[in-house]
Amino acid sequence: MNEGLVVAVRGIVSFFSLLIFARILGKQQISQLNFFDYILGITLGSIAASLTTDLTSRAWPHWIGLITWVILGICLERIAMSNRAVGNLIDGEPVVVIANGKILEKALKRVNYRISDLNAILRNKDIFNIEEVEFAVIEPNGQLSVMKKSEEKPVTRKDMNIQVKGEGLRGTLIYDGMILETGLKQLNMTYESLFKELNKHGIKSVREVFYAAKSPEGKIYIDKYEDYISRITKL
Template sequence: MPTWIEVTLRTFAAVAVLFVLTRLLGKRQVSQLSLFEYITGITIGSIAAFVSLEADETWFRGLISLIVWSAVSLGIEFLQLKSKKARDMLDGKAAVLIQHGKVLENNMKKERITSDELLELLRMKDVFNISQVEAAIMDTSGELNVLLKKEYQPLTPSDIKLPVTEEKIPMTIIMDGKVLEDSLRKVGLNVNWLNAELEHLKLSTNEIFLAQVDSQNQLYVDRYEDHIQQH
């Protein structure tokens, strides 16, 4: 078999195996990965490249290594689900960097966070004045979560005892010019209601890229021509 055909087939095989293993390992953003998961991701990628390009007969061992690494990762995730101690050991613990408005310098040193980095992380949370912060906690993912002091928190309807109606997730009812009838039924509407709304807007479904309806049955329409209407 020509080398280029063999490399092509190996690459397809590596991609297929990698896809299956990635689905098994679950969905996480890079910022949410634990240290072991980050190492596993890099290693699995390197092994997949080896499987694709290695010319000798040992390439098949790479597939075995892929499976073993993924099995170990799955085993560790299962252990973390069952044991708080395992989670603390493998992922570490969240670190409190600000408490009761006071910066905890010792905790910052343990996390190797400088004052500049702390201020930058706060700015990423739209906090420019550290005096407004009641508490700040760095999670194991490296993300900083900030609690503002009560007087600087946004006003909510419950603060002024304002009654509100239940808010539901908007439902997509048209996508790529196709009506999603199941979605219409889930919100208690039907095609006749939709046709009446579209007739009022003088639109047909094939003109619409995306349409959603909210909990108040308000229709949002995005046309292919980038003319946005709301009714």
């Protein structure tokens, strides 16, 4: 019983320690983590796990080890931000693997990529012909960034000299059957004007609406609880 209590206390300490240290080290998306960040995260988790369950040793050595790794991680990140050489050493550098539709074999070998890996990633980006690619760069986090050749890019409205006004951000008017006053103020609407819009769509009560939003240009989107969709195609 005493051992279980000790594990519970250590677990609570470890949990909140990791939470605090994660905030100190900075918040990133998983896809943005480089190899150093990945190893640092695994090590901190391993130390925290030992702090929780290793009852054969005292807690304070694990705690000191946890703090030491966090301090080293912070110091290296600060140095990497101010020193480009150190940053490249820790984070790695982008590597160009395709230039003007030609594969750079030496660069591909340097990052341990096979041609099958490269083709698979390109297909995920809807590119089935390497000749369409102007440049392809493998980023330090392992992701592939691709720039298509100019003639392969889709035609935009700008290319056709078509003037288009930006739609702006939509303001939420109703969520889960409740009117949001902040959305009304943002769009300079009143309750009366809102109900007029709802009546245009055959809605008599706000409770019928799950979500409603309106753009600054006046385009309104309404999603009701009852959508009357009789059939949904399985993907």
